[in-house]
Amino acid sequence: MNVYAILAIYKFEMARTRRTLVQSIVAPVISTSLYFIVFGAAIGSRITEVEGVSYGAFIVPGLIMLNLLMHSISNASFAIYFPKFVGTVYEVLSAPVSTVEVVAGYVGAAATKSIILGMIILLTATFFIDIQIEHPIIMLLFVVLTSITFSLLGFILGIWADNFEKLSVVPSLIVTPLVFLGGSFYSTEMLPPFWQSVSLLNPVLYLVSGLRWSFYEIAEVNIIVSLASITAFMLLCFSLVVYMFTTGYKLRS
Amino acid sequence: MNAVTDPILTIRDLNKTYAGGFQALKNINLDINEGEIIALLGPNGAGKTTLISVICGIVQASSGSVQVAGFDIVKNYRKTRSMIGLVPQELTTDSFESVWSTVAFSRGLFGKSARPDHIEKVLKDLSLWEKKDDMIMTLSGGMKRRVLIAKALSHEPTVLFLDEPTAGVDVSLRKDMWNIVEELKAAGVTIILTTHYIEEAEEIADRVGVINNGQLILVEEKTKLMSKLGKKQVTLDLTESLTAIPSALCDYSLELSEDGNQLIYTFSTGGDRTGVTALLDDLKLANIHFRDLNTTQSSLEDIFVNLVEESS
Numbered sequence: 001m002n003v004y005a006i007l008a009i010y011k012f013e014m015a016r017t018r019r020t021l022v023q024s025i026v027a028p029v030i031s032t033s034l035y036f037i038v039f040g041a042a043i044g045s046r047i048t049e050v051e052g053v054s055y056g057a058f059i060v061p062g063l064i065m066l067n068l069l070m071h072s073i074s075n076a077s078f079a080i081y082f083p084k085f086v087g088t089v090y091e092v093l094s095a096p097v098s099t100v101e102v103v104a105g106y107v108g109a110a111a112t113k114s115i116i117l118g119m120i121i122l123l124t125a126t127f128f129i130d131i132q133i134e135h136p137i138i139m140l141l142f143v144v145l146t147s148i149t150f151s152l153l154g155f156i157l158g159i160w161a162d163n164f165e166k167l168s169v170v171p172s173l174i175v176t177p178l179v180f181l182g183g184s185f186y187s188t189e190m191l192p193p194f195w196q197s198v199s200l201l202n203p204v205l206y207l208v209s210g211l212r213w214s215f216y217e218i219a220e221v222n223i224i225v226s227l228a229s230i231t232a233f234m235l236l237c238f239s240l241v242v243y244m245f246t247t248g249y250k251l252r253s
Numbered sequence: 254m255n256a257v258t259d260p261i262l263t264i265r266d267l268n269k270t271y272a273g274g275f276q277a278l279k280n281i282n283l284d285i286n287e288g289e290i291i292a293l294l295g296p297n298g299a300g301k302t303t304l305i306s307v308i309c310g311i312v313q314a315s316s317g318s319v320q321v322a323g324f325d326i327v328k329n330y331r332k333t334r335s336m337i338g339l340v341p342q343e344l345t346t347d348s349f350e351s352v353w354s355t356v357a358f359s360r361g362l363f364g365k366s367a368r369p370d371h372i373e374k375v376l377k378d379l380s381l382w383e384k385k386d387d388m389i390m391t392l393s394g395g396m397k398r399r400v401l402i403a404k405a406l407s408h409e410p411t412v413l414f415l416d417e418p419t420a421g422v423d424v425s426l427r428k429d430m431w432n433i434v435e436e437l438k439a440a441g442v443t444i445i446l447t448t449h450y451i452e453e454a455e456e457i458a459d460r461v462g463v464i465n466n467g468q469l470i471l472v473e474e475k476t477k478l479m480s481k482l483g484k485k486q487v488t489l490d491l492t493e494s495l496t497a498i499p500s501a502l503c504d505y506s507l508e509l510s511e512d513g514n515q516l517i518y519t520f521s522t523g524g525d526r527t528g529v530t531a532l533l534d535d536l537k538l539a540n541i542h543f544r545d546l547n548t549t550q551s552s553l554e555d556i557f558v559n560l561v562e563e564s565s
Contacts, residue, residue, distance in 0.1 A: 004360075004363075005361060007361060015350075087341075088345050088346065090345060091404070093311045094310050094339055095363055096333075098331075253313070
């Protein structure tokens with residue numbers, strides 16, 4: 001195991017975050033605060049409760065999930081796409097590192113950033129509303145699993161993309177709609193039966209539901225199903241990354 | 254009796270065809286000895302960079318094998334890659350990193366523990382020490398080239414690839430770099446160099462390989478190559494112009510200049526006898542006199558151009 005390489009990549013990526021602190025941390029905190037002001041205070045004051053929880057508290061897991069997904073994908077995709085774009089990827093490709101070590105460095109750093117961000121958003125939320133976390137370990141597990149999984153997805157995206165447009169297509173045209181339609185800001189029980197069934201096809205629903213269960217023990221789908229889904233998706237993404245590195249897909253000509 | 258050592262790099266039947274169908278390498282076979290400097294010469298697109306990229310793991314070979322110190326580059330990639338340092342042709346650097354951090358990153362990436370004293374030495378040798386905290390984007394092209402060299406040397410490689418390392422750099426860097434190359438060679442590092450500056454190959458290489466159209470046309474010790482394929486010319490300024498070469502001299506490889514004032518005799522530097530003495534005697538017998546005489550010898554560049562033209 002080339003531990004020095006993992007640490008080198010990890011530190012390199014974390015240093016990049018320190019250089020872009022405003023973009024990485026401050027911007028998401030401000031946007032989250034705005035969500036709380038608009039949805040929690042302005043609109044939420046007119047909605048009494050959702051499934052026994054105040055509306056402001058209800059949207060917290062959804063907001064955390066939205067940020068985890070978006071930032072995991074963008075951090076990890078940029079981390080591998082940029083070296084490809086400027087050509088510095090030659091060094092990683094010619095280094096004595098295995099796929100697992102490369103992934104541990106890049107995805108580990110991207111996931112760490114997302115986890116820190118998730119915790120900051122949670123902290124920010126406490127300034128606006130009272131929050132209770134019934135199952136903090138499960139909550140943490142969901143945050144970690146989601147961050148790793150979507151960082152892996154971002155890594156795949158970064159390898160696949162050969163221009164900046166492709167890099168932004170998946171987060172903006174696929175993930176954002178899925179998050180907004182995945183019960184982040186509403187309970188699917190508010191929807192007509194047909195759309196409730198359609199919502200079950202949205203994978204993000206399982207993540208939001210699982211995270212919300214860890215907070216308030218309310219869920220659209222069983223917590224075990226949620227955990228199994230995110231684990232299965234993580235394994236699928238990891239397998240794809242291994243395949244890409246083994247075959248050299250869009251990395252080695 | 255000298256002990257026969259195994260080559261540090263062994264390339265066998267190596268082929269590379271890119272997805273578009275372009276065959277960049279055609280059945281390359283090459284042994285490179287430990288501690289030597291070998292210069293790979295070839296025109297643009299000849300396959301030099303592809304060959305280096307395959308050995309370093311950046312490009313996948315279509316067929317054939319490469320071994321570094323007896324280890325296969327695919328099966329034992331950890332061993333082989335940790336021995337190799339690469340200075341790429343393109344100035345590909347992390348613009349927003351400092352010189353120190355990017356060099357330290359390279360050392361870690363290649364599985365070496367932190368050794369600030371080594372990095373300090375490398376940076377000082379390359380006149381980069383004063384710039385160690387500067388962001389790479391603020392450096393000139395020549396300085397960026399030095400950074401790439403420092404990155405390649407950061408993990409103390411035993412085999413170093415320099416892909417056009419002096420392209421677009423100033424005299425000072427060239428001098429620094431060739432000093433480092435000399436030091437590395439003295440320390441036993443094997444150096445594989447591609448260059449367009451043939452005089453550099455002529456100056457520092459032990460052996461020269463010529464690649465054209467993906468084929469390794471020849472590999473030869475530089476001195477033997479110069480002797481075998483090098484040519485020398487004797488130009489005689491005649492006191493009286495000639496209209497044709499006299500029949501008595503037709504056995505010699507002679508040319509007459511257009512104005513008839515010069516006789517040019519070309520001979521191989523590798524031959525046992527040059528024939529110059531006999532020519533001078535026969536000129537005297539033919540009553541041809543000359544005012545002056547000068548000689549020129551073909552450079553490695555002339556040899557290279559001839560080889561490439563012949564193979565094309």
